[in-house]
Amino acid sequence: MMTGTMTSMQRTLVTLGHSEPDRVPLFLLCTMHGAKELGFSIREYFSRPEYVVKGQVQLQKKYQGDCYYPFFYAAIEIEAWGGDVIYRDDGPPNAGPPIIRSHEEIESVEPPRVGDCACLSKVTETIRGLSAHSRGEVPIIGVVMSPFSVPVMQMGYEAYIELMYEQPDLFWTLIKKNEQFCADWANAQLEAGATAICYFDPVSSTTSTSPELFRKTGFVIAKRTLAKIKGPTAIHLASGRGLPIIDDLVQTGTAALGTSTLEDLRVVKEACRGRLTVIGNLNGIEMRRWTPAMAEASVKDAIARAGRGGGFILSDNHGEIPSQVPDSVLFAISHAVKKWGVYPLDQVPDEG
Amino acid sequence: MNDSIMSDPVLQKIPESPHFPLLVDELEHTLLAVDQIGTKRIIRDHCKSDSPFTCIETLIVPALEEIGRGWEEGKVSLSQVYMSGRICETIVDAMIPDTDPSRSNSPRVAIAVLEDHHTLGKRIVYSVLRAGGYTVTDYGHGLTVDQLVTNVVRDRIQILLISTLMLAAALRTREAIAGIKKELPGTQVIVGGAPFLFDPELWKEVGADAMGHAATETLEIVKRMTAEV
Known part of the structure; x- marks a missing residue:
């Protein structure tokens, strides 16, 4: 697990401390590729924690990324709340019909107890298995959906926007229920051995919510929820824009920000410098048709824009690399970060 | 919006108004603020009842286009785009019901x-x-x-x-x-x-x-x- 002069854990911790490690850490956030490695369908793969452990270990060895990623799929939280999950062979499982079908149902819906949910236990078992493999050398990144973003799956996006604007009391009732579940779920993953929690919050991005509304909603919610999570966190906007709210995100107490390919990585890094580690921002959708040369150029460019001074983890911009991205591109990304990401980065132009 | 708004006798035909660009701007702002009442007031005050398509073409669509451009540039959020569209849809549905013969074009x-x-x-x-x-x-x-x-x-x-x-x-x-x-x-x-x-x-x-x-x-x-x- 030493691919430079540091372990993945050391490399990550140094960059999170806003110093330069041996090279830029690479978080290759593959979920479904593990199924391909083991020759399983996506449904089979996520049916047993030992498959996901094996898949993650194989992927880490193959591409030499700097983390394990025991994230199954976003809809697993809806499954925990009693909803359906729709599997497909060529993409992540989706949430089925909304579990909250009218605003009035918000009062009666009850959050599940994390320990009672078989689907969530598969994830914590996976984390325990990966923890044994890691022996403290590879960070394990747990995942939660933010209380502010999960209603998109709980009730559908349109109904949720209308709730926000038109029924604020019910909105806060739902958020309160989600906050407790989110903190409990994050802490269960930390107790199982996760090193940090990625708090997915696309609805807080300015792509989804105006900064003014965010400051009255998603910001307050993140600040309150992250305070209850007993470990380090990263806020990931899952492809959404975040530049106008970076000062607010700093105040939530998070350590890192997953940023969008829609924003200039140099500008984001400058806004975050010394305060938030930037995670991103390779275009996962375009990655599907990249050549190895395109992958290398993209990695080099990202490192040139954001690598100097540490505080940067190279990753995709969404938090999940599509299953259609070929191995050749993942290999090219892995090789490129070793070629262009070695500090003090004399080999790349200074775009900072 | 109800039909009586469009039959208001004091309505003005928009293209004749020298304040037209300002009106679009005003409508855009009320839509971004998700202000349904303000939006209806602007339509009521400035649209001529017998030419709903003129109102749509010269006021509502340009305001929505500005909002769409704002979203593409990252200045407007998806929730504002959604609520703006929904408010305008309600207004236009009242102006031109599904049964209106002009819809058949x-x-x-x-x-x-x-x-x-x-x-x-x-x-x-x-x-x-x-x-x-x-x-x-x-x-x-x-x-x-x-x-x-x-x-x-x-x-x-x-x-x-x-x-x-x-x-x-x-x-x-x-x-x-x-x-x-x-x-x-x-x-x-x-x-x-x-x-x-x-x-x-x-x-x-x-x-x-x-x-x-x-x-x-x-x-x-x-x-x-x-x-x-």
Whole structure:
């Protein structure tokens, strides 16, 4: 697990401390590729924690990324709340019909107890298995959906926007229920051995919510929820824009920000410098048709824009690399970060 | 908005107003503030009751277009785009009910979400097209390729809009478009959604005729295609 002069854990911790490690850490956030490695369908793969452990270990060895990623799929939280999950062979499982079908149902819906949910236990078992493999050398990144973003799956996006604007009391009732579940779920993953929690919050991005509304909603919610999570966190906007709210995100107490390919990585890094580690921002959708040369150029460019001074983890911009991205591109990304990401980065132009 | 608003005898015809650009600006601001009452007031005060299409073309659509441009530039949020479209759709539906003969000038337009269940994008485009005076058949969400092709061929759709959120679904539009074009070569297909925004080449790869970056851009494309079909 030493691919430079540091372990993945050391490399990550140094960059999170806003110093330069041996090279830029690479978080290759593959979920479904593990199924391909083991020759399983996506449904089979996520049916047993030992498959996901094996898949993650194989992927880490193959591409030499700097983390394990025991994230199954976003809809697993809806499954925990009693909803359906729709599997497909060529993409992540989706949430089925909304579990909250009218605003009035918000009062009666009850959050599940994390320990009672078989689907969530598969994830914590996976984390325990990966923890044994890691022996403290590879960070394990747990995942939660933010209380502010999960209603998109709980009730559908349109109904949720209308709730926000038109029924604020019910909105806060739902958020309160989600906050407790989110903190409990994050802490269960930390107790199982996760090193940090990625708090997915696309609805807080300015792509989804105006900064003014965010400051009255998603910001307050993140600040309150992250305070209850007993470990380090990263806020990931899952492809959404975040530049106008970076000062607010700093105040939530998070350590890192997953940023969008829609924003200039140099500008984001400058806004975050010394305060938030930037995670991103390779275009996962375009990655599907990249050549190895395109992958290398993209990695080099990202490192040139954001690598100097540490505080940067190279990753995709969404938090999940599509299953259609070929191995050749993942290999090219892995090789490129070793070629262009070695500090003090004399080999790349200074775009900072 | 009720019909009495449009029959107000003091209504002004917008293009004759020297304050027209300011009006569009004002309407845009009330929409972004999700101010339904303010929006209705502007329409009531400045639209002539017997020319709803003039009101749509010169005031409502330009305001929505500004909002769409703002979203593309990252200055306006999706929730504001959605609420703006919904408010305008309600107003235009009151101005031109489905039974209004002028609606029948619309080409046969349909919209669907292929395979996945994320409907926000479809809903926004639907609202903006309705606000633009179009009649749109909504095929819903979660349709398989076969279901979509069957519906489009059965209804002899002239302009089809396909919305997707997941990459896998976006890639499947290729199959749907090929099936539709085989039966109805003249049908124009517009695709939209996150995968197409993040990969600007994807719409060509799947064989679409156009891609809408934002709902209002889609409205412009539909208008252009309407003249051609």
